[in-house]
Amino acid sequence: MSPRKPREVRLSTTPSAEAIADLRLGDVVYLDGLMYTAREGVYMRALEDQANIPMELPSQSAANFHCSPAARINPDGSFDMGAVTATASFRFAKWLPEWMAKTGAKLIVGKGGMTSRDYKEYFVPNGAVYLSTVGYGTGALLGRGVEAVEAVHWNEELGLAQAMWVIRCNRMGPFIVASDLNGDCLFERENAKIAENVARVYEGTKPAVLKRYGESDDRTDEVI
Amino acid sequence: MIPINLIQSTAETLMNKAAIEIPEDYLTGLKQAAETEDGDLSSFVLQAMLENYEAAKEDRRAMCGDTGVPRWFVKLGNEAQVEGGMIALEAALRRATASATNGVPLRPNRVHPLWRTDHDNNVGIGAPEIEYGFEPDGAWIDLITVHKGGLFGTDYRMLFPSDGIQGIKRFYLDSLMAFGKRGLACQPAIIGIGLGGSKDICMTLGKRASVLRTVGSRNSDPRIAEMEDEFKELGNSIGMGAMGFVGKNMVIDCNIEVGYCHTGGMPMSVHAFCLSSRRAVARIHADGRVEHRTDPDWFTDYQRRETVEWEPQQEAAE
Structure with a gap:
């Protein structure tokens, strides 16, 4: 059986509520408009140190990319961005409720994503969804979708990898819709299907003679 | 001089x-995986990766x-x-x-x-x-x-002779399951397994098995070479593919390297080289x-x- 192609959608980084409501798990999304990177450095500076966020959010952008680009700042102050790839998002979950409330972010873009509990608890009430990068590592394709690097903020304070990069997207993608406005999680749906086969794969193997603290023997669990 | x-x-x-050019052996392996993949989302991901390699070479990024x-x-x-x-x-x-x-x-x-x-x-x-x-x-x-x-896809465990091959298989599957969900291991990848050595050398052997050996290479010990074939197939029978979506390609190849270890133990490490295998x-x-x-x-x-x-x-x- 040959695989089915997913549906493709073009989406603004300041999307309407209707556009977000229309997204279905597994849709492939291409983005247009401004998107900013923010990860632990930016969250700590904006939320814990209460520094002023150097952008108008969400009017300029409602899209937060969990990413550090492969990029450089040239001696003349201009920027070069090569490849762009997301970093694992679940590590940032503790800052996201406050970040969304403060900035009105509607699209959280990254790798891995959060659990359906997170989605139902603070994504859905904020009208937000999670988009996953593809691969992970379609960095060159995503790099092609960067029309311009508009600014880099807090580079002095946080370094290139943690700085807040502002990029102008032109059909930037592909991304995959990994949560919807029902708070359902694409990866959990897939895990449930895979779990049906786990017992068969493990048949004949045996637990290690020496156990470790906190060990779960349930392979349908996620350890994140 | x-x-x-x-x-x-x-x-x-x-x-x-x-940073820019995907090695030919891995590219060939991934193309074969893309041909066999029938999971809708996994298949889309593999096609996107193949396009990505082209884009990287064309743009020199x-x-x-x-x-x-x-x-x-x-x-x-x-x-x-x-x-x-x-x-x-x-x-x-x-x-x-x-x-x-x-x-x-x-x-x-x-x-x-x-x-x-x-x-x-x-x-x-x-x-x-x-x-x-x-x-x-x-x-x-x-x-x-x-x-x-990547920070994921690597693990170590001290196993013992009594754990045997079935214990080795279980820890291998555990590592793939733990890091494969949501694709944290950036699979399908070259999986390296280190067996033996001391703890540090065990990690080194597994790392080198994943990054210093190519897709299709086999250990010079024929019995280990057989294990490599078997473990590749085992990893691909989980039902998990790229990004942790339903699929049948998790392991592009499995390489095993060994070193002599303490007589009482059988330390094991697992490493996943990623989709960019640089x-x-x-x-x-x-x-x-x-x-x-x-x-x-x-x-x-x-x-x-x-x-x-x-x-x-x-x-x-x-």
Whole structure:
């Protein structure tokens, strides 16, 4: 059986509520408009140190990319961005409720994503969804979708990898819709299907003679 | 005498190639995976990856935005001589790492573990790692750079002889399950397994099995080679594919390397090289010739030797 192609959608980084409501798990999304990177450095500076966020959010952008680009700042102050790839998002979950409330972010873009509990608890009430990068590592394709690097903020304070990069997207993608406005999680749906086969794969193997603290023997669990 | 400038310029070229050009053996493996994949989302992901490799080469931009942590494996023929000695060699590799980080550009991933200091050039304490190997004949030097990415997909466990092959299989599956969900291991990947050694060497063996051996290579011990085939198939029978979506391609190949260990134990490590499998190799000859390739050819008979003395003539006659 040959695989089915997913549906493709073009989406603004300041999307309407209707556009977000229309997204279905597994849709492939291409983005247009401004998107900013923010990860632990930016969250700590904006939320814990209460520094002023150097952008108008969400009017300029409602899209937060969990990413550090492969990029450089040239001696003349201009920027070069090569490849762009997301970093694992679940590590940032503790800052996201406050970040969304403060900035009105509607699209959280990254790798891995959060659990359906997170989605139902603070994504859905904020009208937000999670988009996953593809691969992970379609960095060159995503790099092609960067029309311009508009600014880099807090580079002095946080370094290139943690700085807040502002990029102008032109059909930037592909991304995959990994949560919807029902708070359902694409990866959990897939895990449930895979779990049906786990017992068969493990048949004949045996637990290690020496156990470790906190060990779960349930392979349908996620350890994140 | 190999000129130090040639070492640095070759090293810079290697940094560039590793970040941008997918090695042919892995590309072939991934294309085969893409042909067999029937999961809707997994299949889409593999096609996107194949397009991504093309885009990277066309645009001369890094394949992945996380350009990994650059490191070096240096192998020297026994008669190799480097201008300025090994201190000059290390300086040249550190310079090449820094200049390529700014030049390609690469992501300056390397920071101090506590103070998070970032020199924006991938150089710092212990970074890039430089590891050495030697071969009995030759006046050449092999420079190998690997930019392994990711914080996931690697694990270690002290197993014991009584755990047996079934225990090894279980820990292998555990690692794939734990890191494969949501695709944290950036699969389908080359999976390396280290068996034996002390804890640190066990990790090193597994790491080298994943990054210094190519897709399709097999361990010279025929029984281990059989295990490699079996483990590849086992990993691909989980029902998990790219990004943790339903699919049948998790392992592009499985490479196993062993080292003698304490009689009471059977330590094991698992490593996943990622979808960008960044490695590049060049041999620099004493006369200044430079030959580029993507197979590190690290695990020679000499590297896997078991005896006290190395007697190549005798080995060849066997």
